[in-house]
Structures are given as structure tokens and as C-alpha cells.
Amino acid sequence: MTTISSDYALTDTERLAFERRGFQKLRGVIDPEELRPFADEITDQVIRLNTQSLPLAERDLYSRAFLQVTNLWRQSALVEKFVRSTDLARLAADLLGVESVRLYHDQALYKERGGGITPWHADQYYWPLSTDRAVTIWIPLQDTPLEAGPLSFATGSHRFQYARDLPISAESEQRIAELMLEQQYAVDAGPYALGDVSYHLGWTFHRAGENTADFARRVMTIIYVDAGMVIGEPRNDNQVKDLAAWAPGRKPGDRLDTELNPVLYP
Numbered sequence: 052m053t054t055i056s057s058d059y060a061l062t063d064t065e066r067l068a069f070e071r072r073g074f075q076k077l078r079g080v081i082d083p084e085e086l087r088p089f090a091d092e093i094t095d096q097v098i099r100l101n102t103q104s105l106p107l108a109e110r111d112l113y114s115r116a117f118l119q120v121t122n123l124w125r126q127s128a129l130v131e132k133f134v135r136s137t138d139l140a141r142l143a144a145d146l147l148g149v150e151s152v153r154l155y156h157d158q159a160l161y162k163e164r165g166g167g168i169t170p171w172h173a174d175q176y177y178w179p180l181s182t183d184r185a186v187t188i189w190i191p192l193q194d195t196p197l198e199a200g201p202l203s204f205a206t207g208s209h210r211f212q213y214a215r216d217l218p219i220s221a222e223s224e225q226r227i228a229e230l231m232l233e234q235q236y237a238v239d240a241g242p243y244a245l246g247d248v249s250y251h252l253g254w255t256f257h258r259a260g261e262n263t264a265d266f267a268r269r270v271m272t273i274i275y276v277d278a279g280m281v282i283g284e285p286r287n288d289n290q291v292k293d294l295a296a297w298a299p300g301r302k303p304g305d306r307l308d309t310e311l312n313p314v315l316y317p
């Protein structure tokens with residue numbers, strides 16, 4: 052088994068739109084047939100490694116949003132092949148406008164049937180990085196109609212400097228929703244077909260709705276950073292934890308280049 056390959060080539064319009072909007076949905080990047088065996092393996096690993104056993108009704112807001120399993124590439128040779136896809140990393144580098152990207156970490160985010168909202172947030176609140184050249188690819192592993200809770204984005208919100216100190220919470224959901232409305236950031240919400248992906252910057256505000264569909268919304272994500280990324284001073288306890296988890300042994304001012312952060316492109 053090889054990895055995911057894609058000859059998707061970005062247009063200048065898409066590159067510019069990404070810089071202006073802070074995210075880009077790309078249609079038909081992955082061949083659904085190629086994706087299937089990886090999707091099955093990712094699901095098997097999520098079932099094997101999941102530690103959440105409480106029923107949805109007994110969980111807090113964050114835990115109702117999804118089952119979250121991280122750095123699956125360290126658990127399965129097949130998932131490692133998937134995460135190391137040069138073509139998916141090439142698109143990340145191209146959108147970021149950098150020559151080379153490395154892995155920050157991966158995570159599977161499975162919104163169960165009846166799963167709750169993913170509150171408004173910006174990922175970079177959690178990341179001790181010295182620049183904004185960090186991007187997540189969101190890869191649905193099935194068709195994802197609106198009722199299954201696809202990811203939606205506040206267009207241009209990566210330039211909005213406020214509310215960046217809010218972890219995923221009821222407060223972030225309410226406060227960021229109010230701010231996006233007040234500041235007139237248009238929300239881009241739409242379905243994804245199998246094979247579509249999106250890339251969003253670390254500072255782009257995003258959320259997902261509940262899953263009212265009759266199936267689990269299975270999603271794999273890979274987070275890429277500029278290969279030259281230097282670790283920033285942690286700004287909160289979550290960043291301290293992130294640093295220890297994704298770049299163990301490193302400190303602010305060091306390059307983010309542990310064995311957990313291989314160069315993925317070129």
C-alpha cells in the first residue's frame with residue numbers, strides 16, 4: 052500500500068483566497084477509492100485507542116463534541132503512510148507560502164451520532180508557536196452533509212486580534228459568535244463530499260454543528276507548520292501541555308524539530 056497521492060494544483064486565486072479568508076475548501080483532492088482503506092484503519096485505531104466511556108449525556112461540552120485520538124501515525128504503519136502523504140503536505144506548504152512543512156501532530160475527530168457542537172475557537176490558542184505559519188487539513192472520511200456537523204469558518208477571522216485567549220468552551224461559543232456577527236465576518240458553512248478537504252490557519256475561528264445524522268462523522272486532521280518553526284513562549288497552561296506532548300524536551304526559542312515533527316514536504 053502506498054500513500055494518498057493527489058495531482059491537485061492550486062491556482063493563484065485559491066492561494067490568494069486562503070491568505071485573505073484564512074481557510075480554503077478544496078473539492079476532489081483525494082480519490083474516494085484511495086481514501087477507503089485508510090479511513091477503515093483510522094476508524095479501527097480510534098475504536099482501539101479511545102478512552103472515552105461515558106455516555107454523551109454525562110459528558111461536558113468539550114467531550115460531547117467528538118472522540119479525539121492524537122498522533123495515530125505513531126500507532127499504525129498504515130496511518131503513518133497516510134499522514135506522511137507528500138501531496139497533502141505540498142498543498143499545505145503552497146497555501147502557507149513556505150518552502151517546506153513539518154508535522155506538528157495529527158488527530159482523529161469523530162463526532163458520534165448525537166454528538167454536540169464543536170464550539171467556536173482558534174486552534175492557535177493551544178499552540179506555543181512563534182509565527183502564524185501553521186495550518187490544519189480537515190479530511191472527512193465520508194460524505195458530510197450539514198446535519199453531520201461539517202467544519203465551518205468565519206471568513207477573514209485570522210486577522211481578528213481579539214478573543215484569541217479563549218479555550219474551547221461555552222464562553223468561546225457565545226463570545227466568538229457574538230463578535231463574528233458584530234464585526235460582520237461571514238460564516239462559510241457547507242457540506243463536504245468524500246474526497247473534499249479544507250485547510251485552515253491556526254488563527255482562523257471555526258466551529259461545527261451537532262451531528263443529527265444517523266452515522267458518526269469521521270474526520271482525520273493533520274497539522275503542519277513551517278519547517279523552520281521556532282517554539283514560542285507558552286501563553287497559557289494548554290500551550291505548556293501542548294509543548295510537552297508534541298515537541299517533548301524542547302523549550303521556547305528552540306526549533307520545533309523533534310522526532311515527532313518530521314519534514315513532510317518536500
Ligand SMILES: O=C(O)CCC(=O)C(=O)O
Pocket residue numbers: 116117160162169174187189202257258259270272
Ligand atoms: O472536527 C471538528 O468538529 C473540529 C475540528 C477542529 O476544530 C480543527 O480541526 O481544528
